[in-house]
Structures are given as C-alpha cells and as structure tokens.
Amino acid sequence: xxxxxxxxxxxxxxxxxxxxxxxxxxxxxxxxxxxxxxxxxxxxxxxxxxxxxxxxxxxxxxxxxxxxxxxxxxxxxxxxxxxxxxxxxxxxxxxxxxxxxxxxxxxxxxxxxxxxxxxxxxxxxxxxxxxxxxxxxxxxxxxxxxxxxxxxxxxxxxxxxxxxxxxxxxxxxxxxxxxxxxxxxxxxxxxxxxxxxxxxxxxxxxxxxxxxxxxxxxxxxxxxxxxxxxxxxxxxxxxxxxxxxxxxxx
Amino acid sequence: xxxxxxxxxxxxxxxxxxxxxxxxxxxxxxxxxxxxxxxxxxxxxxxxxxxxxxxxxxxxxxxxxxxxxxxxxxxxxxxxxxxxxxxxxxxxxxxxxxxxxxxxxxxxxxxxxxxxxxxxxxxxxxxxxxxxxxxxxxxxxxxxxxxxxxxxxxxxxxxxxxxxxxxxxxxxxxxxxxxxxxxxxxxxxxxxxxxxxxxxxxxxxxxxxxxxxxxxx
Numbered sequence: 001x002x003x004x005x006x007x008x009x010x011x012x013x014x015x016x017x018x019x020x021x022x023x024x025x026x027x028x029x030x031x032x033x034x035x036x037x038x039x040x041x042x043x044x045x046x047x048x049x050x051x052x053x054x055x056x057x058x059x060x061x062x063x064x065x066x067x068x069x070x071x072x073x074x075x076x077x078x079x080x081x082x083x084x085x086x087x088x089x090x091x092x093x094x095x096x097x098x099x100x101x102x103x104x105x106x107x108x109x110x111x112x113x114x115x116x117x118x119x120x121x122x123x124x125x126x127x128x129x130x131x132x133x134x135x136x137x138x139x140x141x142x143x144x145x146x147x148x149x150x151x152x153x154x155x156x157x158x159x160x161x162x163x164x165x166x167x168x169x170x171x172x173x174x175x176x177x178x179x180x181x182x183x184x185x186x187x188x189x190x191x192x193x194x195x196x197x198x199x200x201x202x203x204x205x206x207x208x209x210x211x212x213x214x215x216x217x218x219x220x221x222x223x224x225x226x227x228x229x230x231x232x233x234x235x236x237x238x239x240x241x242x243x244x245x246x247x248x249x250x
Numbered sequence: 251x252x253x254x255x256x257x258x259x260x261x262x263x264x265x266x267x268x269x270x271x272x273x274x275x276x277x278x279x280x281x282x283x284x285x286x287x288x289x290x291x292x293x294x295x296x297x298x299x300x301x302x303x304x305x306x307x308x309x310x311x312x313x314x315x316x317x318x319x320x321x322x323x324x325x326x327x328x329x330x331x332x333x334x335x336x337x338x339x340x341x342x343x344x345x346x347x348x349x350x351x352x353x354x355x356x357x358x359x360x361x362x363x364x365x366x367x368x369x370x371x372x373x374x375x376x377x378x379x380x381x382x383x384x385x386x387x388x389x390x391x392x393x394x395x396x397x398x399x400x401x402x403x404x405x406x407x408x409x410x411x412x413x414x415x416x417x418x419x420x421x422x423x424x425x426x427x428x429x430x431x432x433x434x435x436x437x438x439x440x441x442x443x444x445x446x447x448x449x450x451x452x453x454x455x456x457x458x459x460x461x462x463x464x465x466x467x
C-alpha cells in the first residue's frame with residue numbers, strides 16, 4: 001500500500017482509489033467506525049454547517065459559518081470553511097471536514113498541474129468537474145461532502161455545486177449544509193441579480209446569521225469573501241453573538 | 251421526483267424534462283437541463299441518482315462520438331439505444347450499477363423518428379409515447395386518451411401542455427417548468443420552456459355568503 005502511495009500518479013485521469021489496508025468492505029467499516037448512531041463509534045463526523053454563495057452583476061459573495069460539532073458537543077467555533085484553491089478559485093466546506101479539506105487541497109495540486117500543462121488558468125467548470133469525477137469514483141464508500149467551487153480564470157465567474165453523491169450543477173445561488181434551508185429563506189426573499197455590492201455583502205451576512213440562529217449545528221461567526229474576475233478577497237469575520245447583540249437584536 | 255416525457259409525432263420526436271435539480275428537500279437549481287446530446291440527431295433525457303445520471307450520459311455521448319470519428323457516420327437510433335441498454339445491463343450486476351432511467355429520441359433517414367424507453371434494470375422498448383417518474387401515473391392515461399399516430403408539432407405540444415397541466419394540478423411536488431426539445435430530420439431544436447397554464451384563483455364555496463354575514467354583523 002505504501003509503495004502505491006509513493007508512486008501515486010497525479011494524472012488528470014482518475015487515480016485508482018487508494019483504500020486503507022485490512023478492509024473487508026466499506027459498508028462494514030462505515031457502520032462499525034463511522035455510524036454516528038453507534039455510540040461506540042470511534043469517528044464522529046461533523047456535518048452541521050451553513051455555507052452559501054451567490055452571484056450578482058458585481059461579482060460573487062461567499063459567506064460561511066464557523067462551527068464544528070460532534071454530536072451535541074461544539075468542537076470548535078473558529079473553523080475555516082472556505083478553502084483557498086488558488087488565487088482565483090475558492091472552495092467551501094460542508095459535511096466531513098477531513099474529506100473536504102483533503103480533496104480540495106488535492107484539487108489545488110491538480111489546478112497547478114493543469115496550468116503548467118495547458119499554459120492557461122483553470123476555470124471553475126474544469127476544476128469542479130475534476131473534483132466531481134474523483135468523488136464519483138469513491139461513491140458509496142462514505143465520503144461526505146457538499147462543496148461549492150467558486151471563481152474563474154480571470155474572464156469567467158461561476159459557482160458549481162459538487163457533492164458526495166456525484167451531483168455537479170452550475171448555478172447563481174446555492175446554500176449548503178444543515179442550516180441551508182434557513183439561509184435560503186432570507187436569500188430568496190431579497191436576492192436580485194443587480195444588487196449593489198454593499199447590499200449583497202449584508203444579505204450574505206444576514207442569511208448566515210439567521211441560519212446560525214435557528215440551526216443548532218451552525219454558529220461561531222460569519223466569514224465573508226468576495227470573488228471578482230480579478231480574484232478573491234477576504235472581507236472579514238463577524239462573530240454571531242456580536243451581530244445579535246449589537247446589530248440585529250430587536 | 252423527476253419527470254421525463256417523450257412523444258413521437260409525424261417524423262419527429264418531442265422530449266420534455268422537468269427542470270428541478272434537488273437534493274433531499276431543497277430545490278437547488280430550477281432551470282436544470284436533463285437532456286444530453288448524443289449526436290446531431292440523437293437526444294437522451296436522463297433521470298435517477300445524482301452522479302450516475304451525468305456520468306453515464308457523458309460516457310454514452312463520448313462513445314457515440316468515438317464511433318462517428320472512427321467510422322465516419324453516425325450510429326442509427328436503434329443501434330445507439332441498444333448500445334446504451336447493453337451498458338446499463340452489463341453494469342447492473344457489477345459493484346457499480348447505474349441507477350438511471352432514460353428516454354432516447356432520434357431521427358434516421360432510414361427509419362424516421364424513434365423513441366426508446368429504458369429503465370435502470372436494462373429493459374428497453376420502442377414506444378410512441380413514454381413517461382418516467384411519478385408524473386407517469388398522472389399523464390399516461392391522458393396520452394392513451396388523446397394520442398394519435400402522426401400528429402403535427404402543434405398537436406404534440408398541445409398534448410404535452412395537457413400533461414404538464416395535470417401534473418401541476420395533482421402531483422404533490424411542484425414541477426414548475428419543463429425544458430422541451432424536438433428532434434427531426436433537420437436536427438435538434440430547443441423550444442421555449444413550458445409551464446403549467448395559469449388559471450384564475452378559485453374561491454371556495456360559501457366565502458361570498460360568509461363575507462356578507464360578517465359585514466352585516
């Protein structure tokens with residue numbers, strides 16, 4: 001197995017799925033070690049989150065919460081759920097933190113490889129399809145990811161939603177995670193394609209805040225990014241309690 | 251929760267699919283196109299499990315293109331459908347079966363227009379009209395009642411509109427718009443999205459009287 005890892009071929013064609021040794025079958029492994037209903041399970045996956053991204057005429061706004069939970073315990077309030085794939089492309093994290101951060105990091109390697117081989121920047125369409133194909137080869141093996149690949153190559157700007165079932169869809173507005181339905185409520189009420197940038201930042205912040213208010217598994221703070229054709233920019237982190245007491249409490 | 255509709259008319263096939271891409275209870279995308287172009291006069295509408303649909307459709311489409319590149323001519327509708335069915339059947343008892351239901355519509359110079367209905371178990375049949383999904387429970391009877399051989403495009407679109415109106419009327423899931431495409435001897439034509447006909451709101455019986463009573467009281 002180690003030899004296989006050392007000679008891992010970073011081909012743009014699908015690498016053969018690298019499986020851990022001594023594994024009889026994935027369903028058995030899954031129910032024995034990962035099943036969150038099993039209290040003796042050694043691995044407790046944290047799925048609670050709210051992430052969103054939407055496109056306006058002025059660019060793309062990405063907003064995420066920062067809480068990680070294992071069951072009813074809050075493991076962290078300061079998780080970085082936006083992963084920087086390259087200077088023009090961001091990825092969001094929802095579902096299994098390890099799955100998302102590992103595979104999106106692997107995706108950054110593939111993006112560099114693409115740029116070297118093709119002498120041009122990679123688009124979100126290609127990057128997200130690369131990720132979707134990798135995830136598809138692990139289908140049924142217990143990956144848990146609901147991620148958005150956001151950005152472009154300097155001329156295009158797209159948002160693609162990719163998840164562990166193999167879904168790959170392009171859109172102008174997505175929200176992913178346990179609190180996504182709450183975020184959708186606020187987003188759908190006020191979203192317009194031709195919103196000014198300040199209004200869209202406030203909308204993203206408000207939508208995540210409302211989701212954190214109602215969803216127990218989301219909270220901590222709201223992190224906001226803005227993506228333009230020239231690249232992404234980090235706009236800051238707003239603590240949810242501060243937002244409640246200072247801004248939104250009525 | 252997805253609905254695919256196919257109707258064969260006089261020398262053309264009409265394919266319609268709902269445009270909702272959902273995940274659990276959320277409609278993530280409302281203008282999703284579920285039809286894939288296999289060749290210049292072959293179209294495939296796919297529904298089923300998330301990743302399987304796109305992966306299988308792209309696999310078939312690329313292989314049909316490869317045949318064209320190698321041999322210089324397109325596969326006939328019947329041959330392409332058989333090829334698709336063989337792949338579905340071969341993968342069925344493997345560790346990675348494809349859970350996809352399809353409609354393939356195409357036009358040949360020899361056989362004219364053809365519609366093939368295929369399901370995830372690898373069964374295939376040539377039909378004059380076909381529907382996949384829960385929508386079939388509501389629309390197949392309408393097709394049985396009003397379908398005739400060799401209908402014109404306008405007649406087929408009217409029949410499709412009836413079907414979509416019935417789905418909107420009785421199906422509990424909101425399928426608000428359908429993407430529509432026609433395949434005929436000139437190739438694949440994309441038509442405007444079809445939505446259920448809006449009817450004026452129906453007031454419940456007795457509200458008029460109740461309102462009058464409340465006004466006088």
